[in-house]
């Protein structure tokens with residue numbers, strides 16, 4: 614039988630445990646051009662919250678009563694598609710269930726074991742999070758040696774990688790996060806030059822102190838008030854990398870735009886959005902560089918993994934409480950050798 618977590622109703626604001634329900638159904642049969650996946654790890658991402666609402670987006674909303682959509686690390690157990698043999702481990706867009714039937718368009722790459730790096734890292738530092746940090750910072754932010762890079766949600770899956778890449782580029786990295794413990798992790802273990810607990814600090818004063826030469830690149834995953842305040846420290850020709858806006862993801866009404874946006878005009882600065890998919894053709898390059906930095910001891914990562922599909926909803930809620938460091942994922946099974 615196939616264990617699933619279904620979307621029972623669309624959340625109002627922050628998702629609640631009873632927006633989901635467990636189900637058990639027979640395992641599906643793949644048709645032509647489809648594969649049957651055994652899901653090994655579920656990637657817990659803010660994007661899932663977006664797909665749970667019925668707002669228009671780059672993917673259709675998850676249907677009510679259907680299993681929750683998710684990035685996964687999966688193993689093909691039955692294939693009706695050329696080039697995707699049974700046994701192959703893949704990165705996929707699948708669903709919160711033990712087995713998923715998906716078309717090959719949902720298979721985002723074959724996973725090859727990299728010596729010394731655990732399989733689950735293919736879903737975090739060598740997967741969506743690492744690639745988002747890598748291409749978002751280097752291609753959109755274009756940091757130069759000696760510049761200051763400010764990062765919001767800095768202790769999360771993406772942000773914890775961004776600051777370290779900024780340091781590798783010879784920049785000053787300053788992180789914003791929501792607890793003193795996470796600030797200490799950023800500076801003591803990940804090498805951030807400074808970290809600010811935005812929940813406790815007078816943010817404007819703290820930014821002045823931590824970014825004495827202003828901000829050249831703001832890698833923003835939070836939006837809202839944080840973005841508004843950070844804009845006031847932006848340097849001439851500064852770059853704001855619009856990665857996400859998690860402070861607004863649970864809003865029930867359209868939030869107001871950043872009232873400080875004319876800072877972009879005053880500083881001849883730019884703000885540019887991106888999706889990691891924009892760089893899909895260069896994933897192998899990004900992954901190779903990230904893996905090299907890990908092997909050289911320049912890049913550290915942390916994956917918070919819980920076991921069992923029934924844990925997926927509560928693990929998702931941790932994204933909004935901020936009660937985690939690094940990447941969240943759920944383990945369902947080991948691959949078969």
Ligand SMILES: NC(=O)c1ccc[n+]([C@@H]2O[C@H](COP(=O)([O-])OP(=O)(O)OC[C@H]3O[C@@H](n4cnc5c(N)ncnc54)[C@H](OP(=O)(O)O)[C@@H]3O)[C@@H](O)[C@H]2O)c1
Pocket residue numbers: 657658659660741742745766767768769770771772789790791792795834835855856857858859860861887888889890931932933934935936937939940941
């Ligand atoms: N553009 C793309 O292609 C792309 C791809 C992947 C992810 N993203 C975006 O990148 C961002 C980070 O994703 P992630 O997977 O790495 O998640 P994450 O950073 O691991 O988790 C989210 C973090 O955001 C902070 N947060 C939550 N609610 C907040 C609020 N109301 N105000 C301020 N901070 C809040 C929390 O940390 P604190 O304790 O620091 O508050 C929380 O730990 C998200 O915005 C996501 O949508 C974009």
